[in-house]
Amino acid sequence: MTLRTPVIISTDPGVDDIVAILFALASPELEILAFVTSFGNTDIASSHINVLKAYQAVSRHLEQFPQDSARFPNFNTETKPILASGSAGPLEGDLHSAQYFHGRDGLTGISERHPELDVESSDSQHPQLTIADLSGVEVASQLIQNRPPRTVTYIALGPLTDLAWLMNDNAALIRDRIGRIVCMGGALDVPGNTSPVAEFNFFADPYAVKKLLVQADIENPTLLPLDRFIMLPLDITTPHELPFPFYKDKVDPAFETSAKPSDPSGKSPLTHFTSSFLEDTRVVMNQFGKDAMELHDIVAMWCAIENPPVPDGGVDNLAPGWRARSRVFDIERTGELTRGFLVVDRRLDLSAYAPGANRAEVQAELDKHSSPHGAWESTAVPALVETEQAPRAVAAQGVICVHATPGPATLLKLLTKRVWGVVV
Numbered sequence: 001m002t003l004r005t006p007v008i009i010s011t012d013p014g015v016d017d018i019v020a021i022l023f024a025l026a027s028p029e030l031e032i033l034a035f036v037t038s039f040g041n042t043d044i045a046s047s048h049i050n051v052l053k054a055y056q057a058v059s060r061h062l063e064q065f066p067q068d069s070a071r072f073p074n075f076n077t078e079t080k081p082i083l084a085s086g087s088a089g090p091l092e093g094d095l096h097s098a099q100y101f102h103g104r105d106g107l108t109g110i111s112e113r114h115p116e117l118d119v120e121s122s123d124s125q126h127p128q129l130t131i132a133d134l135s136g137v138e139v140a141s142q143l144i145q146n147r148p149p150r151t152v153t154y155i156a157l158g159p160l161t162d163l164a165w166l167m168n169d170n171a172a173l174i175r176d177r178i179g180r181i182v183c184m185g186g187a188l189d190v191p192g193n194t195s196p197v198a199e200f201n202f203f204a205d206p207y208a209v210k211k212l213l214v215q216a217d218i219e220n221p222t223l224l225p226l227d228r229f230i231m232l233p234l235d236i237t238t239p240h241e242l243p244f245p246f247y248k249d250k251v252d253p254a255f256e257t258s259a260k261p262s263d264p265s266g267k268s269p270l271t272h273f274t275s276s277f278l279e280d281t282r283v284v285m286n287q288f289g290k291d292a293m294e295l296h297d298i299v300a301m302w303c304a305i306e307n308p309p310v311p312d313g314g315v316d317n318l319a320p321g322w323r324a325r326s327r328v329f330d331i332e333r334t335g336e337l338t339r340g341f342l343v344v345d346r347r348l349d350l351s352a353y354a355p356g357a358n359r360a361e362v363q364a365e366l367d368k369h370s371s372p373h374g375a376w377e378s379t380a381v382p383a384l385v386e387t388e389q390a391p392r393a394v395a396a397q398g399v400i401c402v403h404a405t406p407g408p409a410t411l412l413k414l415l416t417k418r419v420w421g422v423v424v
Contacts, residue, residue: 003308004028004029004030004031005029005030005031005151005153005179005304005305005308005309006030006031006033006143006147006151006152006153007024007030007031007032007033007152007153007154007155007304008033008034008036008140008143008144008152008153008154008155009021009024009032009034009035009036009155009157010036010038010086010136010140010154010155010156010157010158010162010163011035011036011037011038011047011051011157011158011297012037012038012039012040012041012042012047012157012158012159013037013041013042013046013047013050013051013054013107014040014041014042014050014107015041015107015277015278015281015293016293016294016295016296016297016298017041017050017157017158017297018050018053018054018107018277019242019274019293019295019297019298019415019419020157020297020298020300020301021035021051021054022054022058022270022274022419023298023301023302023415023418023419024074024301025054025058025072025073025074025075026071026072026073026074026418026419027073027074027301027305027418028073028074029305029306029308030074030304030305031074031077032074032077032081033081033082033143033147033152034081034082034083034084034132034136034139034140034143035051035081035082035083035084035129036084036085036086036136036137036139036140036162037050037051037083037084037085037086037136038085038086038087038088038136038158038159038161038162039087039088039089039090039158039159039161039204040158040159040200040201040204041158041200042105043088044085044086044087044088046105048083048085049105049119050105050107051083051129052083052119052126052129053107053117053118053119053273054273055075055126055128055129056117056119057117057269057270057272057273057274058072058075058270059075059127059128060269060270061268061269061270062075063269064268064269065268068421071418071421075128076128077128080126080128080129080130081128081129081130082129082130082131082132082139082143083126083129083130083131083132084132084134084135084136084138084139084140085132085135085136086135086136086137086161086162087136087159087161087162087165089161090159090161090204090205090207090208091161091164091165091205091207091208091211092207092333093205093206093207093333093334093339096194096203096204107276107277109258109280110276110277110280113258113261113276113279113280114261114262114276116264117272117273117276136162137162137165137166137169137170140154140162140166141166141169141170141173141174144170144173144174144177144178145173145177147177149176149177149179149312150177150178150179150309150310150311150312151179151309152177152178152179152309153179153180153181153182153304153308153309154178154180154181154182155181155182155183155300155301155304156181156182156183156184156185156201156300157184157201157297157300157301158201158204159201159202159204159205159208160183160185160201160202160205160208160209160212161204161205161208163181163208163212163224164205164207164208164211164212164223167211167212167223167224168211168223171223174224174225175223175224175225178225178228179228179308179309179310180228180229180230180304180307180308180309181224181228181229181230182230182232182300182303182304182307183201183229183230183231183232183300184201184232184237184296184297184299184300185199185201185202185209185231185232185233186199186201186202186209186231186233186234186329186342186401187199187202187233187234187235187342188233188235188327188329188342188344188401189235189344190233190234190235190238192234192340192341193234193238194340195337195338195339195340195341196337197337197338197340197341198338198339198340198341198342199233199234199340200340202331202340202342203339203340204340206331206332206333206339206340207333209331209340210330210331210333211223212224213226213229213231213331213399214329214330214331226398226399226400227316227400228309228316229399229400230303230307230324230400230401230402231327231399231400231401231402232296232299232300232303232401232402233342233401233402234296235401235403236299236401236402236403236404236405237294237295237296237299237300238294238296239408240294240295240296240298240299240405240408240411240412241290241292241293241294241295241408241412242292242293242295242412242415243291243292244278244282244285244291244292244293245291246412247278250416250420250422250424251271251274251275251416251420251422252267252271252274252275254266254267254275255275255278255279256279257279257280257282257283257286258279258280258282258283259283260279261276261279262275262276262279270419270420271420274419274420278293281293295411295412295415298411298415299405299411302405302411302414303322303402303405306319306322307319307322320406321404321405321406321407321410322402322404322405322406323402323403323404324400324401324402324403325400325401325403326398326399326400326401327344327398327399327401328344328345328398328399329342329343329344329345329398329399330342330343330345331343412424
């Protein structure tokens, strides 16, 4: 029997988080221990409700199509996952959300367009979940303490606030017992998605990122065991997409936009649920000139699925097709225009493109590695040096950052099969 990776999912359920949660529910490689919901894409109350909405959609689907039960091995489990509330705001500074993209409810306003998908927010009993009285930090620390050392993966799909509090309260425990931490966040060599320079999760709480990931000096080390931390920045997540024409063709032939809201008749409850928040996501993405949803959090979930923790002392090689390299950076916390900006130390980071370097040499290196480049020097993609080609996930210095996956087409095929049961 294949061992399943026990996971704690820290999430601020917006659109891509919910698809990532559905992906986790449909992935036999995982054992979901808990969801820790927080501020971020929406407020903390909506985050809690959105997890319940996802479970409600799967429940309604399986009531109508019980033959699909095997497709969701993490839905009706003997030990129910815990749903716990985490942080309502960042460690320091102003509270920001991504409601401009995800809507006030985190799911593009389906509460108004599709009231049939609403759930009661006061549920204390749930058939598939244990609603916790303890805080998310308390729940996570207890689960990590009670599981064998180096077996639990903590998946951070939202701001790193709760992980920072977890390390603040239980640093020795986490360093000794955590198996792996997989984080979606940051933008290294590409523009941001919340500002010209910042990715949203790191923008939402740059103080947590500073506390967890940036090593100032020997006397002030980072809290996390960075050899077990994997970061997936926008650089690698953005190219992974769910094209809306593909979704319409393969999943929901009636799919349009919020101008023509999803009709539940004639489609499965799960497809109606996903179409009901994707319809307005499509409107927003079309405004950005792209008829597709970027699969940021889904890539992080995929990474956790394919790269379980290794025992203490084991060789930590990433799965075939996955590649990572160590990156050295700091983060701007209070800049007027640059909050959440990752300042890459290009003096120390051999994987980074150094501004001011001889452009001809840079372009020759890009051509050597078959990497695309544009007309302007600043658009050059950082070229990997030979020593960075090994997929081993061990950082001599800095943070392990994924720069290659088995590919967007591979993820799209797997996601479509697992979540919607469609083979492409």
